[in-house]
Amino acid sequence: MAQTGVQPKPRGFWKTHQKTLAPWLFLAPGIAMFLLYVIFPIFESIWISFYQWDGLGPKTWVGLQNYRDLFADDSFYTSLKNNLIWLVLYLLAIPMGLTVALFLNQTVTGIRLYKSLFFFPFVISQVVVGLIFTWFYAPDFGLLPKLLQALTGSGKDFAVLADERYATLGVIAAGLWPQTAYCMILYLTGLNNINPEQVEAARMDNAKGLSMLWHIILPQLRPATFIAFVVTVIGALRSFDLISVMTLGGPYGSTRVLSYFMFEQALSEYGTAMGYGAAIAVVLFAIMLVFITIFIVRMLSQERNS
Amino acid sequence: MFPRPIEKSAPWVGIAYKVFLPIALILWLLPLIGIAITSVRPASDLASGNYFGMPSGFAFVENYSSVFKNSNIGWYILNSFRVTIPTVIGAVALSCLTGYALAVYKFKSNLFVFFLFVAGNFVPFQILAIPVRDLTLKMGLYDTMTGLVLFHVAFQTGFCTLFMRNFMKALPFALIESARVEGVNEFKIFWHIVLPLVRPAMAALAVLIFTFIWNDYFWATVMAQSADVRPVTAGMNELKGQYKVAWELISAAAIVAALPPVAMFFLMQKHFIAGLTLGATKG
Numbered sequence: 003m004a005q006t007g008v009q010p011k012p013r014g015f016w017k018t019h020q021k022t023l024a025p026w027l028f029l030a031p032g033i034a035m036f037l038l039y040v041i042f043p044i045f046e047s048i049w050i051s052f053y054q055w056d057g058l059g060p061k062t063w064v065g066l067q068n069y070r071d072l073f074a075d076d077s078f079y080t081s082l083k084n085n086l087i088w089l090v091l092y093l094l095a096i097p098m099g100l101t102v103a104l105f106l107n108q109t110v111t112g113i114r115l116y117k118s119l120f121f122f123p124f125v126i127s128q129v130v131v132g133l134i135f136t137w138f139y140a141p142d143f144g145l146l147p148k149l150l151q152a153l154t155g156s157g158k159d160f161a162v163l164a165d166e167r168y169a170t171l172g173v174i175a176a177g178l179w180p181q182t183a184y185c186m187i188l189y190l191t192g193l194n195n196i197n198p199e200q201v202e203a204a205r206m207d208n209a210k211g212l213s214m215l216w217h218i219i220l221p222q223l224r225p226a227t228f229i230a231f232v233v234t235v236i237g238a239l240r241s242f243d244l245i246s247v248m249t250l251g252g253p254y255g256s257t258r259v260l261s262y263f264m265f266e267q268a269l270s271e272y273g274t275a276m277g278y279g280a281a282i283a284v285v286l287f288a289i290m291l292v293f294i295t296i297f298i299v300r301m302l303s304q305e306r307n308s
Numbered sequence: 309m310f311p312r313p314i315e316k317s318a319p320w321v322g323i324a325y326k327v328f329l330p331i332a333l334i335l336w337l338l339p340l341i342g343i344a345i346t347s348v349r350p351a352s353d354l355a356s357g358n359y360f361g362m363p364s365g366f367a368f369v370e371n372y373s374s375v376f377k378n379s380n381i382g383w384y385i386l387n388s389f390r391v392t393i394p395t396v397i398g399a400v401a402l403s404c405l406t407g408y409a410l411a412v413y414k415f416k417s418n419l420f421v422f423f424l425f426v427a428g429n430f431v432p433f434q435i436l437a438i439p440v441r442d443l444t445l446k447m448g449l450y451d452t453m454t455g456l457v458l459f460h461v462a463f464q465t466g467f468c469t470l471f472m473r474n475f476m477k478a479l480p481f482a483l484i485e486s487a488r489v490e491g492v493n494e495f496k497i498f499w500h501i502v503l504p505l506v507r508p509a510m511a512a513l514a515v516l517i518f519t520f521i522w523n524d525y526f527w528a529t530v531m532a533q534s535a536d537v538r539p540v541t542a543g544m545n546e547l548k549g550q551y552k553v554a555w556e557l558i559s560a561a562a563i564v565a566a567l568p569p570v571a572m573f574f575l576m577q578k579h580f581i582a583g584l585t586l587g588a589t590k591g
Contacts, residue, residue: 021413024494028409029421032402032465039462040428043439050438057442108314110326118577119333122340125573126566127523129541133548133562137346137555138339143354145342179339184584191585193310201310210312219310229585236430243525247545264434269441269530276438283434294430298423305419 044287051280057268061277068281077255078282081263084170085239085289088259091174092181092238096230099185100223104215106186107193117190124183132247135176139163163249166256173244173257181237185230192226193219228300235293239286260286347371347559354556371560379550380535381561384543388568391456391528391539392521396514398461399468403513404506406465407472408498412484422473429466433526436463441530451533459531460521468513471586475509476502512583515576519569540565 016023051068053061072078106117123131138145141161150157162172196219204218220227242261245251251258251266258266260282268279314322334341350367376382410422440459441450449455479502487497528542544565551557573580
């Protein structure tokens, strides 16, 4: 900057430095918004989690008290357990998506339309998916109890979402519907780009069916599998909409997950425990951070290799 | 091609496949089909317990017009457009700039900035919610369209930057270099050379962001309170409370709320899928 004085015209400074300054000018608006609304709030939430605060009045410093309360709260463990169940079962979307993709990877007439229609559940909002499945599960008149009745002769009043044993599973099943569609589309794109010569060569060597899939196809689908893993893990840990629409965390709080529990404590009509809510969010963030780190490390190594 | 093309198998396999395909589709979409049929059932069907038999009449006009007349859904849909469209424009515009900076210039913190955007894109919403709502309150924008749009633009910039940057990286760099040699200024290069080339990426992002924002529920609940601002996702849940067991009306409302992103998907399918499957093919 000191050199500006020596430059004959102010325009000269821009001329000589435009290649170093230009990227920052291009970045400025995007970075400013992203820092303000995404990066700073993360640290602010961590900071709020050390306070007791109703959202309006003054904040009172309580140190780690919110975390101590949290680790003594049964609801916290229920939520954490459910998050784990979500994470594990949601991953089923990956093999399910692969299966559907393999089934649809043909060239018969009309297959394009079939692929789009199979993808359908991903396009509609989770609120609508939640409503559809609430109706699907509804005791007495829902489709599932009717099917159960037709197949087994009983279960007409089977209420999935009102039963503590099955409610979480019922909500996850609803979530798997669009998530499988998403994984399917990733795999269809991957299958489209498979090296046909390698497949033919393997056929010559009499490779077929599952062994072909395992040794020749899946290694080539690795990028698709990675993306499917990323979006499915993030989707599982972000689960909120379906729970909010289908069960409101019930019956008796048994379908809560951390994201919903946080909402109840800090953001809902009756929740004003900002510090406590922030502490829950921090725990959820810490769990996510493990996965985010894995993703970033892998993407970074790809970046360095290319 | 894998699995082996069906044409190369025995004829009966091909026939069996073509028969099974529509059956599989119906099974896959069964819950949706059920809702669609329910949405055109006369209310009397549901009252008399006819949930799955043939509808006794076709009440499309009655049900759908009743939903629009007796609820705010028309208004909510308008709100959804008012949130979604500015967000799409804002996020795509910002990410053209950031993507260009990160794809074309070499500077020390380039990768750091890039991964800041990528990582921020993955965080749970709950860690942002309290400060973001507080900030919006302080700016006097709580429960306004602007407040909701500003946040959405900022957050979506993360994903859009990832997308734009990777797309621009694949552009022929020689084009930019030769313009530089001729002394074209950096902004003119961006505006006249790069922007026309990234139109497909802008289209892909536009349909994706449209769908994401249209379908957003969490922020719609946290940042909007009044019916003047509430988007259709948050409105739907309210309708569910209002109609309780009138499933023919809830179904009709659900179909209406789902329609715009579905239409968007079918109109712009190629771009939509190109956007979603970014990175699914290269190592």
